[in-house]
Structure formats: structure tokens, C-alpha cells
Amino acid sequence: MNAPNASGWKPAMGDGSGEAAPTSSGDAALMLEEKLIFELAGCDTTGVDFDEQPGEIDPALGRFARKQRAQLPGLSEPETVRHYTRLSRQNYAIDLGPFPLGSCTMKHNPRLNEKVARMPGFADVHPLQPVDTVRGAFEVMNELAHWLIELTGMHGVAMSPKAGAHGELCGILCIRAALEAQGDAREVILVPESAHGTNPATAAFAGYKVEAIPATKEGRVDLAKLKERLGPDVAGVMITNPNTCGLFERDMKAISDAVHAAGGYVYCDGANFNAIVGKVRPGDLGVDAMHINLHKTFSTPHGGGGPGSGPVVLSEALSPYGPLPFTARMEDGTVHLVEEESLKEFDHAKSFGRMAAFHGQMGMFTRALTYILSHGADGLRQVAEDCVLNANYVLRRLEDTLDAPYGASGPCMHEALFSDDGLAEGFSTLDIAKGLIDEGFHPMTVYFPLVVHGAMLVEPTETESKDGLDRLIESIRHVAQRAKDGDEALHGAPYYAPRRRLDETQAARKPVLAWQGEPGVPRIPTPSEVGDR
Amino acid sequence: MRYLPLTDDNRREMLEAIGAREIDDLFVDVPAEARLKGDIEGLPKQASEMAVEKHMRRLSKKNLAANDAPFFLGAGAYRHHVPASVDHLIQRGEFLTAYTPYQPEIAQGTLQVLFEFQTQVARMFGTDIANASLYDGSTACWEAIVMAGRITRKSRAVLAHGLHPHYVSTAQTMAKFTKDELFSGAPDLDADCDEDAIIAQIDDRTSCVVVQYPDILGRIPDLAKIADAAHDRGALLVAVVTEPVALGLIEAPGALGADIVVGEGQSLGVGLNFGGPYLGLFGCREKFVRQMPGRLCGETVDADGKRGFVLTLSTREQHIRREKATSNICTNSGLCALAFSIHMTLLGGAGLETLARINHSRARLAAQRLGDVKGVRVLNDVYFNEFTIVLPSDAREVVRELAERGVLGGVSLGRLYPDEEALANGLVVAVTETCTPEDIETFATTLSAVLEGEAA
Numbered sequence: 001m002n003a004p005n006a007s008g009w010k011p012a013m014g015d016g017s018g019e020a021a022p023t024s025s026g027d028a029a030l031m032l033e034e035k036l037i038f039e040l041a042g043c044d045t046t047g048v049d050f051d052e053q054p055g056e057i058d059p060a061l062g063r064f065a066r067k068q069r070a071q072l073p074g075l076s077e078p079e080t081v082r083h084y085t086r087l088s089r090q091n092y093a094i095d096l097g098p099f100p101l102g103s104c105t106m107k108h109n110p111r112l113n114e115k116v117a118r119m120p121g122f123a124d125v126h127p128l129q130p131v132d133t134v135r136g137a138f139e140v141m142n143e144l145a146h147w148l149i150e151l152t153g154m155h156g157v158a159m160s161p162k163a164g165a166h167g168e169l170c171g172i173l174c175i176r177a178a179l180e181a182q183g184d185a186r187e188v189i190l191v192p193e194s195a196h197g198t199n200p201a202t203a204a205f206a207g208y209k210v211e212a213i214p215a216t217k218e219g220r221v222d223l224a225k226l227k228e229r230l231g232p233d234v235a236g237v238m239i240t241n242p243n244t245c246g247l248f249e250r251d252m253k254a255i256s257d258a259v260h261a262a263g264g265y266v267y268c269d270g271a272n273f274n275a276i277v278g279k280v281r282p283g284d285l286g287v288d289a290m291h292i293n294l295h296k297t298f299s300t301p302h303g304g305g306g307p308g309s310g311p312v313v314l315s316e317a318l319s320p321y322g323p324l325p326f327t328a329r330m331e332d333g334t335v336h337l338v339e340e341e342s343l344k345e346f347d348h349a350k351s352f353g354r355m356a357a358f359h360g361q362m363g364m365f366t367r368a369l370t371y372i373l374s375h376g377a378d379g380l381r382q383v384a385e386d387c388v389l390n391a392n393y394v395l396r397r398l399e400d401t402l403d404a405p406y407g408a409s410g411p412c413m414h415e416a417l418f419s420d421d422g423l424a425e426g427f428s429t430l431d432i433a434k435g436l437i438d439e440g441f442h443p444m445t446v447y448f449p450l451v452v453h454g455a456m457l458v459e460p461t462e463t464e465s466k467d468g469l470d471r472l473i474e475s476i477r478h479v480a481q482r483a484k485d486g487d488e489a490l491h492g493a494p495y496y497a498p499r500r501r502l503d504e505t506q507a508a509r510k511p512v513l514a515w516q517g518e519p520g521v522p523r524i525p526t527p528s529e530v531g532d533r
Numbered sequence: 534m535r536y537l538p539l540t541d542d543n544r545r546e547m548l549e550a551i552g553a554r555e556i557d558d559l560f561v562d563v564p565a566e567a568r569l570k571g572d573i574e575g576l577p578k579q580a581s582e583m584a585v586e587k588h589m590r591r592l593s594k595k596n597l598a599a600n601d602a603p604f605f606l607g608a609g610a611y612r613h614h615v616p617a618s619v620d621h622l623i624q625r626g627e628f629l630t631a632y633t634p635y636q637p638e639i640a641q642g643t644l645q646v647l648f649e650f651q652t653q654v655a656r657m658f659g660t661d662i663a664n665a666s667l668y669d670g671s672t673a674c675w676e677a678i679v680m681a682g683r684i685t686r687k688s689r690a691v692l693a694h695g696l697h698p699h700y701v702s703t704a705q706t707m708a709k710f711t712k713d714e715l716f717s718g719a720p721d722l723d724a725d726c727d728e729d730a731i732i733a734q735i736d737d738r739t740s741c742v743v744v745q746y747p748d749i750l751g752r753i754p755d756l757a758k759i760a761d762a763a764h765d766r767g768a769l770l771v772a773v774v775t776e777p778v779a780l781g782l783i784e785a786p787g788a789l790g791a792d793i794v795v796g797e798g799q800s801l802g803v804g805l806n807f808g809g810p811y812l813g814l815f816g817c818r819e820k821f822v823r824q825m826p827g828r829l830c831g832e833t834v835d836a837d838g839k840r841g842f843v844l845t846l847s848t849r850e851q852h853i854r855r856e857k858a859t860s861n862i863c864t865n866s867g868l869c870a871l872a873f874s875i876h877m878t879l880l881g882g883a884g885l886e887t888l889a890r891i892n893h894s895r896a897r898l899a900a901q902r903l904g905d906v907k908g909v910r911v912l913n914d915v916y917f918n919e920f921t922i923v924l925p926s927d928a929r930e931v932v933r934e935l936a937e938r939g940v941l942g943g944v945s946l947g948r949l950y951p952d953e954e955a956l957a958n959g960l961v962v963a964v965t966e967t968c969t970p971e972d973i974e975t976f977a978t979t980l981s982a983v984l985e986g987e988a989a
Binding site: 034036037038041043044045046047048050051052053054057058059060061062064065066067069070071072073074075077080081083084085087088089090091092093094095096099101104106108109110112114115116118119120121122123124125126127128129130132133134135136137139140143147150151162163164165166168169173176196197198200201202203204205206207210247248250252253276278279280281284285299301302303304305306307308309323340341343352353354355356357358359360361362363364366369370372373374375376377378379380381382383385386388389390392393396397410411413433434437442443448462463464465466468492494497498499500501502503504506507508511512513514515 | 534535536537538539543544546547548550551552553556558559560561562563564566567568569572573574575576577578579580582585586588589590591592593594595596597598599600601604606608609610612616618620621622623624625626627628629630631632633634635636637638639640641642643645646648649651652653655656657661662663665666668669670671672697699700702703705706709710711712753755780781782783784785797804805806807808809810811822828829830831832833834835836837839841842843845846847848850851852854855856857858860861862864865866867868869871875877878879880881882883884885886887888890891893894896897900913914915916917929932933936937941944947948949951966
């Protein structure tokens with residue numbers, strides 16, 4: 001805080017009792033509103049200068065030349081920079097403060113990663129360049145693949161999946177391909193109720209029936225009930241470990257053994273790998289396939305919702321079925337690309353095929369490898385230990401204020417789970433989340449997992465300092481107390497954010513998904529309004 | 534370790550507050566036999582920023598960057614000049630290090646960008662609406678096929694021969710598991726897209742016809758003709774645009790009757806990146822909105838009546854619908870969508886048109902010049918910035934020899950279609966604004982030397 005003004009000087013403002021009047025601009029100092037680009041510019045201006053203005057070309061476009069220019073506004077560079085800079089200031093971000101979204105692992109994004117990803121040898125190479133001109137890129141893929149295999153104790157890795165859910169699909173398709181190769185048409189995948197929604201969605205997309213695995217009272221998979229359900233119709237299980245309640249599945253090895261004994265495979269959702277990286281290898285627990293969110297554990301930026309990257313590590317049993325393309329290191333040390341053209345030279349005929357056009361998220365591979373090498377073996381283990389330490393610190397400092405349904409189940413791993421039990425009548429988890437926004441923090445994950453009423457899942461990650469955590473904890477305590485005391489004002493939060501609570505019902509009832517123009521100003525009709533041509 | 538703020542004193546203090554003696558007390562639930570005893574085998578200890586940068590730079594130098602050679606590759610990924618302000622702006626921490634905008638009150642920056650992006654894509658494609666992006670063009674293409682199946686309740690998709698073969702194999706992979714039936718095949722080395730052959734495949738079981746525009750050989754198919762034929766049989770037309778810059782000069786697919794338009798947005802703002810991350814574009818008719826995959830951003834108002842934006846219609850999505858969701862997708866390609874949107878805002882409709890004209894004019898020049906090389910035939914009559922040339926010998930070998938002589942001379946059809954002998958001599962050449970007339974001349978003379986068997 002600033003010290004009091006010793007000189008006694010005051011601005012010339014009468015008796016000093018005046019109140020702030022609304023501004024004529026609608027803005028308020030650094031709180032700046034920003035129009036849409038469509039309201040800022042017309043479609044005949046551009047912010048790009050070209051070397052030449054092409055004269056008359058003798059076109060080779062057949063009869064397909066465009067009749068009317070696309071109605072896209074163009075802004076000069078200063079206007080563009082200002083537009084996006086002003087918009088950026090309406091976002092919360094890790095760079096501004098803790099972002100304790102459970103299950104999302106919002107850790108610091110090192111800037112060296114960004115610098116490396118932009119090296120021309122990585123950023124400015126085409127995926128179909130002759131292989132001899134991109135050996136370094138294959139080496140990056142192969143080196144990262146190697147460390148992912150070592151860190152997980154698995155046999156192989158599919159690098160091409162483009163995000164966690166894409167990786168899940170890859171793993172489930174491997175399981176399905178392996179079973180089909182054995183002539184075994186199993187139909188059911190078992191998924192715990194606490195699982196992320198992508199798990200059942202993925203299994204269903206791959207043609208499986210999804211059945212729930214019950215949990216024990218302490219928040220873990222009920223091994224006895226799981227064993228009862230296993231049988232010749234069960235293709236496999238999808239288990240998240242550490243699970244979404246923030247707990248390590250103690251019986252993981254026994255679960256894997258039971259599933260294998262029944263002829264099925266074990267998929268592990270690796271979203272929470274951050275808690276155990278360098279400490280535990282999923283391969284040692286009998287896992288057959290696990291995706292790794294490079295944007296979580298290995299710090300590639302979330303970018304406001306992607307791009308992600310979801311390599312899938314595979315057991316020896318599933319590796320032969322993994323997708324094309326991938327890299328392989330030969331005995332002479334050279335790294336090769338295995339794709340359709342080179343398939344005959346490599347023994348990978350069982351591959352279930354291609355999941356996307358090219359080789360995977362190279363821009364994320366360079367960042368993740370940079371991260372792994374920066375931390376090294378000792379640093380990665382410290383990552384797991386610090387993130388678990390931070391989460392347990394949050395759990396124990398808050399369990400006298402908020403209900404911790406599994407607080408007695410032992411230490412948590414990377415995230416601490418609370419429920420809305422004990423809040424005053426009419427107050428909910430949402431009120432706590434919105435109250436935290438006014439406190440200057442991004443809220444925790446809310447209403448997930450579904451197995452806990454009004455769930456609040458706090459994942460601080462290892463990149464928060466103790467001071468930062470103490471401030472976050474104090475704010476959560478403060479807001480939780482308001483919700484327990486029935487402070488009506490909390491229903492109106494947030495008050496200080498760029499927007500108050502937004503009407504999501506209206507947004508969904510009559511969706512407006514593209515700019516419609518100013519009211520009363522005629523706009524260009526959409527093709528559907530004109531009718532089919 | 535520079536990324537870890539806790540000090541040893543902090544750690545001791547916190548363990549005490551928790552009531553634990555040592556850190557491994559917090560890992561008690563991990564069975565002892567599952568805990569790693571030592572370090573990960575072979576992984577060195579932590580390293581300084583300088584050391585890691587040096588290692589990565591050494592690897593990057595083993596690659597020939599596009600900027601360091603005359604460069605003519607396309608086939609689904611295009612090199613364009615990206616204005617410096619694009620990369621600067623996407624590195625603003627408020628964009629780079631934000632999450633999916635689940636708390637809209639403090640994510641209006643990301644949300645307004647997505648709303649603007651959706652509008653830009655819809656206007657570019659000539660569709661009513663567009664989503665907030667998917668992983669890339671190939672996965673967007675598959676999602677469109679599945680969506681057409683949901684809408685028409687039919688399961689046979691006809692893929693035009695000019696569809697990128699990697700898009701075809703992505704769809705084939707997925708179809709194996711969903712039991713969708715796909716008709717597909719390799720293109721003929723012919724200037725004509727043979728729309729009639731595609732139309733002949735449409736029957737009453739057909740959910741959709743998938744047509745790339747321009748296609749893998751650079752030809753421009755008659756979408757309107759195919760749209761009419763598809764609609765007559767109750768099927769949808771899915772148009773696939775792998776080079777959105779083309780839409781600065783050729784008609785928008787939506788205006789030609791396409792019901793769903795998907796695309797690869799990498800050309801604008803994103804860069805080559807060795808194949809990813811890229812940007813899946815997805816637009817369609819408004820009446821299909823509830824069958825759409827992926828995130829959608831919509832306009833609404835806040836408690837004070839101010840305009841604001843939220844993610845909406847999430848009842849289609851996996852976190853609500855679980856196994857009944859329209860797709861398992863849980864992410865978009867947010868930062869790439871931002872880059873695309875900024876680049877498009879700089880260009881505007883006028884800039885996009887100029888850019889497209891320059892691309893077309895350079896491609897015209899290149900086609901003319903390469904056509905003059907002895908033994909080379911230009912296949913296309915009609916093209917935008919990419920066309921196919923037919924060489925007197927296997928193009929794979931020619932491409933390798935060109936690379937040895939410092940020219941990145943296109944994508945051989947042999948690499949894309951290893952099993953199609955008839956296509957082996959085909960070479961797909963892309964010519965963007967980054968290819969100078971001097972590059973084109975170097976390409977032509979080097980190609981001539983390679984074909985004449987002259988020593989390098």
C-alpha cells in the first residue's frame with residue numbers, strides 16, 4: 001500500500017466528497033470496451049501491403065471466379081494491434097494469477113518453449129518435404145517419443161493424436177483393432193461415473209456400449225464390483241489415475257490384472273499424469289494405453305482452448321495397432337518416418353490407419369521436449385512432488401471451511417475436491433466461483449466430477465508460490481464464509497469483471513452465432529435465406 | 534529449478550501445516566512396488582535455458598526451412614507470408630495462457646475473438662454459421678461426414694476422387710469403427726474433374742458427397758452441378774477447402790449449394806509447423822446447428838444488459854451428453870483460430886482478394902514456365918495457386934534430386950498414392966506469393982537439368 005501523503009496535498013476537487021460520474025465514452029480508465037471488427041471497418045480497406053498490385057491476369061479459373069468480394073472487414077496494423085490488445089485485457093490468464101482449474105493443469109508456460117517452437121527449422125517446414133530435408137524434425141519427434149515411453153514405462157507411442165480426446169479415441173481404436181484381430185467382438189467398455197465426459201463419448205464413438213463402474217465410499221473404483229462385471233463381453237475399462245476426485249487408484253495393478261485375466265484391455269486417462277510424473281510409471285501398473293495431454297503435464301500453452309496434443313503410450317500388446325504415421329529409430333541411429341509410402345519397409349501392417357492428415361502437433365512436440373529437457377529427471381520428480389504438496393496444502397487449509405467429501409480418504413494427489421455441503425440455503429458452488437472472480441482469481445473447476453454435489457475441484461499446480469497459494473486460500477475462505485452466512489450480495493457477483501453474469505439461457509434459446517449487423521441496417525442475406533441458389 | 538517457486542523452507546513449512554513428515558507421506562496411496570526408486574533411465578538432470586536452447590537449435594538446423602530454398606509444396610499445407618503483428622498478438626499472455634472460456638465474465642477477450650472468427654469463416658465459406666474451430670481440416674472432414682449421417686439418417690458417403698488422400702484415409706480409419714460405408718478412389722491424371730462419375734455414385738442411401746475445392750490436383754470441380762445432383766437424392770454436399778486463400782478469387786462453396794463446408798485454416802496466420810497444430814474450419818446451414826460438432830460461441834447480454842459472449846449449445850457436447858454427444862471433441866484450436874482471425878482482420882476482403890490475385894498470377898507464371906521444360910506437361914486447364922505437372926519419370930525420384938540441388942519442388946503423387954502406379958509421374962506444385970519469379974526460374978532450370986540428367 002502507498003504511504004499516506006505527508007505533505008497534506010490534495011487534488012483541487014472542492015471538499016473532496018464528489019462521486020464518480022458516468023463517463024461519456026462508456027469506458028472507465030483502464031476498463032476499455034471494444035467493438036466488433038465488423039463495427040470498426042469496412043470491407044474495402046486492408047492492413048497488408050503487397051509488393052505489387054497484380055494487373056490484369058489472364059485467369060485460369062474457368063467459370064468459378066467470384067462474383068462479389070467476401071464481406072470481411074480490414075483494419076490497418078495499428079487498429080488491429082489495438083483491437084486485439086484491448087480484447088486481451090478482458091481475459092484472465094495464468095500470466096495474471098493462479099488458475100486453479102481442477103483436471104486442467106494450468107501451470108506456467110515457459111517462454112523458452114515459445115522461442116524454440118518458432119525456430120525456422122521447426123516452424124517453417126512442410127510436413128511433406130523430402131524426408132532428407134527434415135531429419136531434425138523426426139529427431140525431435142523421436143526424442144520426445146522416447147522420453148514419453150521412458151516416463152510411462154510403456155512399449156510404444158502414437159504421436160499423431162491432436163488432443164486428449166483424440167488420444168482417447170486412438171487408444172480405444174487400438175483396443176478394438178487388437179480384439180478384432182483376435183476375432184473377438186466384445187461390445188462393452190466400463191467407465192467410472194467420475195470420469196471426464198470425453199471417456200464415454202469416445203467409447204460410444206468407437207461403437208461401444210458404455211457401462212458405469214461403481215465407486216467406493218472413499219472415492220475409488222470398487223474393485224469387487226468391477227470384478228463381478230468383467231466377462232467375455234467387456235472389451236476394456238477406461239480409468240483415470242490419479243482419478244478426478246484427486247485420489248490415486250490404489251488398486252490399479254489389481255484392476256489391470258483382473259481386466260487382463262478376463263481378456264480385456266486397460267485404458268488409462270492420463271489427464272492427471274502431472275501428479276505422478278517421475279514418481280510412478282503407468283506401465284508398471286498394467287496399463288495398455290494412456291494419452292498424455294502435452295498441454296497439461298508438459299506445459300504447452302492452452303491458448304484459450306487449444307490447440308492441444310495427445311500422444312498415446314501403448315503396451316507391447318497394443319503397439320502393433322497404433323496409427324500412421326510415426327517415427328522409428330534404426331540400429332544405425334537414423335530416424336525414419338513410417339507412413340503409407342514407406343510401410344513396406346517396416347513391419348507395421350496391423351496399424352489401424354491414419355487419424356489425421358499429417359504427423360501430429362509438431363509445434364507442441366518442440367515445446368514439450370524443451371520442457372522435459374529443462375526439468376530433467378530430478379526436476380520432473382520435483383514437479384510431481386510440488387504439485388501434490390500444493391494441493392494437499394490447499395485441502396488441509398480449507399477443509400474447516402468447505403466440505404471435503406474425501407478428506408478422510410488420505411492425502412490427495414494434484415487436486416483437492418470440495419462440495420457445496422454446508423452453504424446457506426439458496427447458495428451454490430456457482431456463487432463461490434463468481435465471488436472468487438471479484439477477488440481477482442480464476443475459479444476452480446465447478447460441478448465436476450459429477451459424483452460430488454456442487455463439486456469444486458482445485459488444482460493449484462507446482463508453479464504457484466506459497467504466498468500466492470496463501471492469498472488464494474484466504475480469498476476462497478472469505479467467499480465460502482459469505483456463502484455460508486447467506487450474504488445476498490454474493491448472488492450478484494461478479495461486480496468488478498468486464499461483464500456481470502451472462503444470460504446463457506437466452507444464448508442457447510435463440511442462438512446468435514455470427515454478427516447480424518446493426519438493428520435496422522440491411523445485411524447481406526445468408527445462402528439459406530436466399531434459398532438453394 | 535527456475536519454473537518452481539517453492540523453496541525448501543516453504544516445503545518444510547507446508548508439510549508441517551499438512552501434518553506430514555516428508556513428501557512421500559503424500560504418496561502413501563501409491564503401492565511401494567509401483568514407486569520409482571531412482572531417476573528415469575537415461576534422462577539427464579535439469580538444464581539451463583541456454584543449454585536446452587542450444588540442443589534444440591542444433592536439431593532445428595538439421596531441417597531445411599522453407600524460407601531457405603525455392604519452395605513449391607502444397608497438398609494441404611501452404612506457405613504464406615504472415616504479418617509480424619499476428620505472432621506478436623497471439624503471444625499476449627492473456628490469450629496464450631488462458632483456458633477454454635468456461636467463466637465468460639473474465640474471458641470476453643477469447644469469446645469475442647471466437648465470435649468474430651465464426652463470422653469471418655461463415656462469410657468466407659458462404660455459410661450461415663461456423664463453429665469455433667476443430668483440430669484440422671482432415672478431422673473436420675470426417676466430422677462433417679458423421680454429421681451428414683446424423684442429419685440424413687443414411688450412412689453411405691461418396692468421396693470425390695480429388696479429395697486429399699490423407700483426408701480419405703482419416704475417414705476410412707474412422708468408418709471402420711462406425712460402420713459407415715465410404716465410396717472413394719484415386720483421381721485420374723486428367724484435366725477434367727469428372728463430376729459425372731461422382732454423380733453416378735449418388736443413390737438413395739447416400740448421406741453426403743464430399744468434394745475438395747480446389748481438389749488435390751489443383752483442379753476446380755463444379756460444385757453447383759454436384760450439389761443439384763446430391764439434393765435431388767436427399768444427400769448433402771460437403772465441400773472441403775484446404776487452401777482458404779482461394780476463396781479470395783473463386784466463388785464461396787456455400788453460394789454454390791454446399792450444405793456443410795469444412796477446411797484447413799493453416800494458410801492464414803498459422804504457418805507450416807511441420808503439419809501441426811493446424812486449424813479445422815467448419816461451417817454449415819443454420820438449420821443444422823444442433824447437429825454440429827465442436828464449440829460454438831454465441832451473443833447474449835449480462836445482468837446489466839451489456840452485450841457479451843458465451844459458449845453455447847453445449848447440450849450437444851460430451852461434458853453434458855457424455856456417450857450421447859455429437860462428438861467426443863473437447864477442445865478447439867483456439868490459438869490458431871486467433872491467428873487466423875487476426876490475419877484475416879489485417880487482410881480484409883480487399884486484401885484477401887489481392888493476395889489471391891498475386892497467388893494466381895504467380896501460379897500462372899509458374900505453369901507457363903514449367904510447361905516449357907522439355908518432357909513436362911501441365912495437367913490443369915483450370916486452377917488457383919496449385920496445379921499438377923506430369924513428368925517423364927517417377928516424380929518421387931525427381932523431388933529427391935531437386936532437394937539435393939536445393940529446390941523444394943512440390944509434392945509427388947507417388948508419396949500421396951504409393952499404390953497407384955498410374956500417378957507416379959505426377960507432381961503437385963503450389964505457388965504462393967512467397968514464390969518469386971526468380972524462384973520459379975530456378976525451379977524450372979533445375980527441373981530441366983534433373984530431367985536431362987545433367988550433373989549437379
